[in-house]
Every structure is written in C-alpha cells, then in structure tokens.
Amino acid sequence: MHELAVTEDILRIVAEHAGGQQITDIYLVIGDMSSFVDDSIQFYFDQLAPGTMAEGATLHFKRIPIRFRCRACAHEFKPVGLDWRCPNCGALGGEVIAGKEFYVESIEVASNK
Amino acid sequence: MCDHCGCEDHEHHHEQEQEEIKRIPVVQRILSANNQAALENRQHLKAHGITAVNIMSSPGAGKTTLLLATIAALGARVRLGVIEGDTASQVDAEIIAETGTPVVQINTGGGCHLDAPMVHNALHALPLDALDVIFIENVGNLICPVSFDLGQDLKVGLLSVPEGHDKPYKYPAIFEAVDLVVVTKSDLMPYLDFDLEKFKELVQGLNPHAPVLTLSAKTGEGMAEWLAWVEAQLG
Numbered sequence: 001m002h003e004l005a006v007t008e009d010i011l012r013i014v015a016e017h018a019g020g021q022q023i024t025d026i027y028l029v030i031g032d033m034s035s036f037v038d039d040s041i042q043f044y045f046d047q048l049a050p051g052t053m054a055e056g057a058t059l060h061f062k063r064i065p066i067r068f069r070c071r072a073c074a075h076e077f078k079p080v081g082l083d084w085r086c087p088n089c090g091a092l093g094g095e096v097i098a099g100k101e102f103y104v105e106s107i108e109v110a111s112n113k
Numbered sequence: 114m115c116d117h118c119g120c121e122d123h124e125h126h127h128e129q130e131q132e133e134i135k136r137i138p139v140v141q142r143i144l145s146a147n148n149q150a151a152l153e154n155r156q157h158l159k160a161h162g163i164t165a166v167n168i169m170s171s172p173g174a175g176k177t178t179l180l181l182a183t184i185a186a187l188g189a190r191v192r193l194g195v196i197e198g199d200t201a202s203q204v205d206a207e208i209i210a211e212t213g214t215p216v217v218q219i220n221t222g223g224g225c226h227l228d229a230p231m232v233h234n235a236l237h238a239l240p241l242d243a244l245d246v247i248f249i250e251n252v253g254n255l256i257c258p259v260s261f262d263l264g265q266d267l268k269v270g271l272l273s274v275p276e277g278h279d280k281p282y283k284y285p286a287i288f289e290a291v292d293l294v295v296v297t298k299s300d301l302m303p304y305l306d307f308d309l310e311k312f313k314e315l316v317q318g319l320n321p322h323a324p325v326l327t328l329s330a331k332t333g334e335g336m337a338e339w340l341a342w343v344e345a346q347l348g
Binding site for chain 2: 002005006009010012013014017018021024025028033034035036066071081082084091092093094096100102103104105106107108109110111
C-alpha cells in the first residue's frame, strides 16, 4: 500500500531531472531491508505515469542484498535466513552496511532535437 | 553479444542510441518529500520543547495498553499528549481521551503507516505549549512505519511475547532502526516458548545501541524501567 506514496515521489523526482524531455528509462536502487516491493511500485507506476513525461518509461530495479559488518572482527558477510553468525568468528549479527538503499539512481531521456 | 542490452549488432545499435538517448544521473533518495516534512515537524516540536516518541509494533502488541499504563503512572507530573494512528476507527483515541490526556486520532483510510504530513496536521490539533512528551502510536505494522520518518526524537519498537522471539530475523529493519525495544505481555512468558535471551542476542547483534526492556502493562512487572526510560528522555 505505501508504494503509492513512494511511486508519487519517484514521478516527482524524475520530472525534476528530466527537464521537460520524454523519460524512457528509470533506474531505481532498492535495498532488501527497505520495505518496498518492485511489483507494487510497477503497479502504481502503470496507474500514475500516463499523462506525465514518464509515460511508457521502463522501470529498472536494482536490488541490494543485506550485508553485515561483524562488530567483533569487521568481516563483511551476507546473512542468509536464520544464519546471522559471522562465518569468520561466529559473532551474531553485525552493523548493516548494505540493504537500506532506496533511491533513483538515474534516468534516460529521449533528447529533443 | 552486447552485455548492455543483449543486441547482436552492437556498434550500429549504440551509435544510434547515443544520438537519441541521454542518461541523466539523479541519485536522489525517494521519500525526500516526507523527510522534509519530518524535518519541519522536528523543528516545530523542538521549538516547543517537546520530546516525541514514535511507537511501532504489530497490531495487538499492546501499544495502547502501555500508553494507558504510562499515563496512569506519569500523567500527574509529566504533561503527555498522544497521536493515535489507525487505519480506521476512533476506538483508541476515545480510550485515551477518557484519561483527560490530549489526543488526536489519525485515520489513514487503509494506509499501512503514518507519514510526516499526517503528523504535521495532527500537531495543529494538540496544545503544544502545554505538553512535554507526545507519544505517536503508529499504525500496527512491523514493516512499513520504519520507512517513514515522522520527525520524532525517539523510536520505540514493541514486540509481544506471543509473536515469538524470532521476529528480528523476519523484520530486521524495525529492530535495527529503533532506540529502544520493549517486550510486552511478559506475564504470558510462562505459557509460551519465547526465548528472551535468544531475542536479546538477536536485537543486540543487529542494534547494540537499543536496550531491551521486558514488561507487562497488565501486571506492572517491568513498568518501572520503562517509566524511568521515558523520564530520562525529557529535555
């Protein structure tokens, strides 16, 4: 449900950067720890984009997996399911160093000639 | 084959593409509009000397019950206000209002979280000059509220004993984001397989800055630590 607000914000951001040009592609970066679902953003985008400069644009989703940095030994690793232990020293969990991303990375526009 | 787009005729295709398509770097965080509104809420609250606490949990974890017990214990010496977030109904606000505490109900109309503009509007309906603390009871949901900054000073995550100690595995974002974790309904501990030590270990592994308190608003067990935490946050 909250992807509605998110998609409105994406459309606002891309319009600000497109300079009135037709947007063909939108590149999004979404961490797996953020609570946003690709399909749901696509659904709202299909509803909201018509009539804007982003109508017909393709959404590209780059998902970033969660990564921990072990607080005991600084080893960086990817937690998998219920296995949150550092494979190097066995400490549980770690500082989240990736997986919280949520931004528009770039857009592609069809240049006006 | 071209690894950019999968085309076979690389040179011709991209020559043409470069003439027509222009890449524009953006790198702008989504929800920046919400975050701007949250910043304004934060400044507004600070100007009034108010400490705002965003309380998040699943539905039924005991947010309202904890607030009622907190009002009963602190209401005489700390000026409390409440913003109640629910998808529908005034039920929680009415219960709070019976205590004489200033309260505003926000109905999100099916929305799964509060956002900063909603809280902005709610603040207009509260007597800000007469408050020390505002508790913002978010919509019951372990996922979405975490993503929306409301302009609060502190975030508290509640987890009730029946929900199980494994929740940080499934909903890491909330436990990573909060300033305090409160395990509620501790009176049910003898009847359920909630492993408190395991839970604490998981939370600490994810977020060593957040203390874990355990309490029962019903029996009063552990309430003293919670009340002391609240009072320690006052400006």
